[in-house]
Amino acid sequence: MRRAVVLLSGGLDSATVLAWMRREGFACHALSFRYGQRHSVELARAKELAGVLGAVEHRVAEIDLRAFGGSALTADIAVPKDRDESAIARGVPVTYVPARNTIFLAFALAYAETLGASDIAIGVNAIDYSGYPDCRPEFIAAFERLANLATRAGTEGGSPFRIHTPLQELSKAGIVRLALELGVPVGRTLSCYDPSPDGAPCAHCDACILRRKGFAEARVEDR
Amino acid sequence: MRRAVVLLSGGLDSATVLAWMRREGFACHALSFRYGQRHSVELARAKELAGVLGAVEHRVAEIDLRAFGGSALTADIAVPKDRDESAIARGVPVTYVPARNTIFLAFALAYAETLGASDIAIGVNAIDYSGYPDCRPEFIAAFERLANLATRAGTEGGSPFRIHTPLQELSKAGIVRLALELGVPVGRTLSCYDPSPDGAPCAHCDACILRRKGFAEARVEDR
Numbered sequence: 283m284r285r286a287v288v289l290l291s292g293g294l295d296s297a298t299v300l301a302w303m304r305r306e307g308f309a310c311h312a313l314s315f316r317y318g319q320r321h322s323v324e325l326a327r328a329k330e331l332a333g334v335l336g337a338v339e340h341r342v343a344e345i346d347l348r349a350f351g352g353s354a355l356t357a358d359i360a361v362p363k364d365r366d367e368s369a370i371a372r373g374v375p376v377t378y379v380p381a382r383n384t385i386f387l388a389f390a391l392a393y394a395e396t397l398g399a400s401d402i403a404i405g406v407n408a409i410d411y412s413g414y415p416d417c418r419p420e421f422i423a424a425f426e427r428l429a430n431l432a433t434r435a436g437t438e439g440g441s442p443f444r445i446h447t448p449l450q451e452l453s454k455a456g457i458v459r460l461a462l463e464l465g466v467p468v469g470r471t472l473s474c475y476d477p478s479p480d481g482a483p484c485a486h487c488d489a490c491i492l493r494r495k496g497f498a499e500a501r502v503e504d505r
Numbered sequence: 506m507r508r509a510v511v512l513l514s515g516g517l518d519s520a521t522v523l524a525w526m527r528r529e530g531f532a533c534h535a536l537s538f539r540y541g542q543r544h545s546v547e548l549a550r551a552k553e554l555a556g557v558l559g560a561v562e563h564r565v566a567e568i569d570l571r572a573f574g575g576s577a578l579t580a581d582i583a584v585p586k587d588r589d590e591s592a593i594a595r596g597v598p599v600t601y602v603p604a605r606n607t608i609f610l611a612f613a614l615a616y617a618e619t620l621g622a623s624d625i626a627i628g629v630n631a632i633d634y635s636g637y638p639d640c641r642p643e644f645i646a647a648f649e650r651l652a653n654l655a656t657r658a659g660t661e662g663g664s665p666f667r668i669h670t671p672l673q674e675l676s677k678a679g680i681v682r683l684a685l686e687l688g689v690p691v692g693r694t695l696s697c698y699d700p701s702p703d704g705a706p707c708a709h710c711d712a713c714i715l716r717r718k719g720f721a722e723a724r725v726e727d728r
Contacts, residue, residue, distance in 0.1 A: 346567045350612075350619045381615035384655045388611040389573075392604035396573045421654040428647040432607045432639045 283309045286401035286446070287394045288337070289386055290314050292327035294471040294493065295405035295449055298457055300335045301464035302448045303403045311397060312337040313390055317347045317382075323481040327472045334467055343389050347379060361476040363486035367495065383416035387425050391443070395433050400441040402429075407449045407457065422447050454496025462502065469505040506532045509624035509669070510617045511560070512609055513537050515550035517694040517716065518628035518672055521680055523558045524687035525671045526626045534620060535560040536613055540570045540605075546704040550695045557690055566612050570602060584699040586709035590718065606639035610648050614666070618656050623664040625652075630672045630680065645670055677719025685725065692728040 286308035290296045303310050312332040314325055325342060332340035383406065390402045406417040415421065422445050429443035449457055461468050473493045474483035483490050497504040509531035513519045526533050535555040537548055548565060555563035606629065613625045629640040638644065645668050652666035672680055684691050696716045697706035706713050720727040 344567065344569045347615065350616045379615075380618035380657075381611055381655055384614060384651065385608070385611040388604055388608040391607060392570065392602075393573045395603035415657060416655045418654065421651070424647070424651040424654050428607065428644070428651050431641065431644040431647050432604055434603075434638060 283307065284401060285309045285311060285338075285394075285397050285399035286403055287311050287313055287390045287397070287399055288403045289390055289405070290328045290332060290337075290340070291405075292324035292331060292471065293405070293473045293489075294461060294466070294468060295407060295457060295473075296328075297331045297335065297466050297468075297471045298461040298464060299403050299405040299446075299448055300331065300337060301461070301466045303401075303446065304336050305464060308401060308403075310335075310337045310403075311393065311399070312340040313386075313393055314340065314342045315345055315386060315389070316342055317345050317379075321477050321479070323477055323479065324472050327470060327481065330470060331467070334470070341393070343393075345385065345389070347382070347385070350380060361484075361487050363476075363484070365488060365491070367491070381416070383414070383421070384425070387429075387445070391429050391432065394443070400443050401446060402443065403446040403448070405449050406447050407452060407454075409451065409453050409456075419447070419450055422450070453499065454492050455499035458496045458500040458502055506530065507624060508532045508534060508561075508617075508620050508622035509626055510534050510536055510613045510620065510622055511626045512613055512628070513551045513555060513560075513563070514628075515547035515554060515694065516628070516696045516712075517684060517689070517691060518630060518680060518696075519551075520554045520558065520689050520691075520694045521684040521687060522626050522628040522669075522671055523554065523560060524689050525683070526624075526669065527559050528687060529669075531624060533558075533560045533626075534616065534622070535563040536609075536616055537563065537565045538568055538609060538612070539565055540568050540602075544700050544702070546700055546702065547695050550693060550704065553693060554690070557693070564616070566616075568608065568612070570605070570608070573603065584707075584710050586699075586707070588711060588714070590714070604639070606637070606644070607648070610652075610668070614652050614655065617666070623666050624669060625666065626669040626671070628672050629670050630675060630677075632674065632676050642670070642673055645673070676722065677715050678722035681719045681723040681725055 286303050288300045288303050288310045290312040314328040394402055426445045473489045475487040475489050476484045509526050511523045511526050511533045513535040537551040617625055649668045696712045698710040698712045699707045
């Protein structure tokens with residue numbers, strides 16, 4: 283059975299990616315990060331989802347992004363609330379964490395190489411997304427190219443690395459439909475940037491707004 | 506004064522890069538990592554060198570590469586000793602840390618973006634090196650391309666990121682000469698993969714062998 287590393291945040295998107303990779307037949311090693319985020323409840327959800335969705339293992343890597351500051355997700359900058367969709371679609375918001383996906387994928391690459399895996403999956407999406415540059419297809423393609431130059435696999439032969447992005451071309455409604463089709467317990471996923479300590483979503487941040495839009499368009503109730 | 510992030514390990518190469526970037530006129534922010542390496546004496550040397558060579562600041566980021574194992578530098582695999590130069594030049598050795606430079610550069614990118622810097626420097630070298638894939642020029646070029654897609658700078662204009670590798674085409678002897686020309690206190694740099702706790706080099710690992718060769722060819726005594 284081929285092994286894969288799946289980046290898992292505890293949100294709807296990454297849980298759907300994990301379920302998709304399982305259906306593709308991969309033995310999935312889920313990877314989450316404790317990176318100084320405002321809330322750690324998402325890590326509890328990630329662990330729960332890794333178990334429910336049949337990951338082989340779930341690791342949490344500690345990294346200290348707070349040392350650099352610069353984001354509402356890690357520093358003392360307020361998470362923006364109640365922005366309309368056109369504002370969300372415009373520009374890079376303050377919730378952007380500098381180089382976050384570059385760092386996450388770099389760790390996933392290290393993990394994959396030690397496992398002997400050449401497949402990595404990430405829940406980026408270029409349609410209903412928050413305007414982060416490191417979610418775009420050209421970023422992912424550049425990382426895939428880098429991965430094959432950075433590693434033993436790139437110099438000593440073996441399978442080339444592949445970065446799987448099954449959500450890349452889906453709308454948020456499409457992700458909701460795919461999640462339900464794959465049996466993801468969507469009610470246990472947490473998309474919010476600013477939840478309460480017990481995991482209740484704020485309902486007003488960009489992530490909550492995009493999620494609500496997705497469920498509405500998919501005509502599904504978000505329990 | 507333009508700001509730059511300089512990766513600084515405490516070794517001869519990265520200290521030389523810091524001195525070179527200072528001469529180029531950059532305000533240098535030195536960045537080191539506590540990554541589960543066998544010895545932490547190199548971090549003490551990095552701090553000392555950052556001060557002596559005039560860095561604006563020196564930060565140490567904590568990352569946990571031991572979670573993934575897979576290298577003699579971070580796990581319980583013996584560091585190879587007394588290999589001849591042809592063996593060193595052949596293949597990827599067990600001291601290779603999976604995806605290490607990818608991770609280090611990803612952190613440097615995050616730090617640079619929060620500083621508003623677009624210059625990053627790293628002491629990779631493709632001549633007298635240990636056979637790590639992530640030291641090659643094509644890897645660095647791929648990372649530079651990635652950096653410009655990963656960040657605000659890549660989507661909202663501004664100066665493009667540049668990865669400086671002033672040692673790329675130098676022999677180890679050339680690095681020794683450059684270090685002395687730039688006033689690097691070479692006796693305070695530590696290249697060894699397996700030093701004693703007080704910082705004495707083992708004299709038998711690949712890094713010690715390459716360093717000895719460099720000083721011999723440069724006809725300089727390594728104090």
